[in-house]
Amino acid sequence: MSKAITIILLLAMVIQVLKPLGFPGLKQRRDFWKIAVFAIAIMMLTVLIRP
Secondary structure, eight states: OHHHHHHHHHHHHHHHHHSOOOSTTOOSGGGHHHHHHHHHHHHHHHHHHOO
């Protein structure tokens, strides 16, 4: 499941660079780093939850 989330977030970053998604906070191409920060936070949360 974590690999699927990683792939989805990577695709979102690529799409953001090519054509902005238009969500609040993601209106410009240079905002792709916000998706990367969210992805890192999700991955850290996954590591903390795993036994």
